[in-house]
Amino acid sequence: MRILVTGGAGFIGSHFVRATLRGQLPGSAGSQVTVLDKLTYSGNLANLAPVAGVDGYRFVHGDTCDPEVVDRAVAGQDVVVHFAAETHVDRSLVAADQFVRTNVLGTQTLLEAALRHRVRRFVHVSTDEVYGSIEHGSWTEQTPLSPNVxxxxxxxxxxxxxxxYHRSFGLDVCVTRCTNNYGPYQFPEKVIPLFVTNLLDARRVPLYGDGRNRRDWLHVADHCRGIQLVLQDGRAGEVYHIGGGTELSNIELTGRLLEACGAGWDAVDRVPDRQGHDRRYSLDTTKITRELGYRPQIDFTEGLAATVAWYRENRAWWEPLRERATARQRRPEPTFH
Known part of the structure; x- marks a missing residue:
């Protein structure tokens, strides 16, 4: 299978690329992967270095909003897995135009090329944040969208x-929506790598508001396995939820990170809550479990310990990125998606 992965130098996309080329995902053995990535501040070729010499891997430096670049990248592909997006909530509050351009126009440019080149399947990777906030229960795939930021x-x-594009033109499209991801190679502006890297250096960490906002945590490997199941056997025109099954308040998550890094609560700064901060996210994953057999395999306690160990052992990867992140703002604030 020939797969185009957009945003493949980012956190989740690069894991999907590495796992695909290593044959670690169901049915991925022998696949050829082309990565299209603009290499903005969070895109990092070091994320792809472990597979840079693997047969069947190709990298294209380009913008998903550029029709010519996209057309050349999509030509000859069997499927597209679309990760490329601006994702940092805090940045969207001060530069919303960049998010609209990349996330909407970039997606439309890819969809047009996929239609033109008769791509067999287009998997659009999205987020639970499109639903807004939910006090009790969980969203299903039929819940109306109500985004707040x-x-x-x-x-x-x-x-x-x-x-x-599926309903109008018959393009085979599936949409996945996931909960909060964590794992190795995550850019250190997100909450887990931000807290871990700060605490490893005896720095302080910021906690928004009262810390009672709640999120479900999903290891990136489980997320990518869920995407692969949808890519293989999902029904065209359908949305699938991918969750991790571990819901924690931000206070609870902070406590676990402090313990894992050998730090105390005196390392925490309480900071004002951000604008539009959703209180709770929760996805009902019945559909993907029933139809495709998905279940998260990585226990959160074990996955978090392995993630902390990875950051402890890979300073050469994250130290330059932290400097890049802090150069963009005076103090890095976490994204508690």
Whole structure:
């Protein structure tokens, strides 16, 4: 299978690329992978270094909003797995135009090329944030979208656009929506790598508001396995939820990270809550479990310990990225998606 992976130098996309080329995902053995990535601040070729010499791997440096670049990248591909997006909530509050451009226009440019080149399947990777916030229970795939911040609104726009290309033109499109991801190679502006790298250096960490916002945590390897199941056997025109099954408040997560790094609560700074901070996210994953047999395999306690160990052992990877992140803002604030 010839797969185009957009945003393949980012955190989740690069894991999907590495796992595919290593034959670690169901049915991925022998696949050829082309990565299309603009290499913005969070895109990092070091994420792909472990597979850079593997047969069947190709990298294309380019913008998903550039029709010529996209057309050349899509030509000859069997499927597209679309990760490329602006994702940092805090940045969307001050630069929403960038999020609309990349997340909506970039997706439309890819959809047009996929239609033109008769791509067999287009998997659009999205987020639970498109639903807004839920006090009790869990969202199903039929829940109306109600985003509260520009990032989530731009992703919601790209979701409905992708599904419209299925309904209007017959393009084989599936949409996945996931909960909060964690794992190795995550850019250190997100909450887990930000807290871990700060605590490893005896720095302080910021906790938003009262810390009672709740999120479900999903290891990146489980997420990519879920995407692969949808790529293989998902039904065209359908949305699938991918969750991790571990819901924690931000206070509870902070406590686990402090313990894992050997730090105490005196290392925590309480900071004002951010604008539009959703209180709770929760996805019902019955559909993907029933139809495709998905279940998360990585226990959160074990996965978090392995993630902390990875950051402890890979300073050469994250130290330059932390400097890049802090150069963009005076103090790094976490994204508690």
């Amino acid at each position: 520009p990032y989530a609104a731009a992703k919601a726009g790209s979701d409905v656009l992708a599904l419209a």
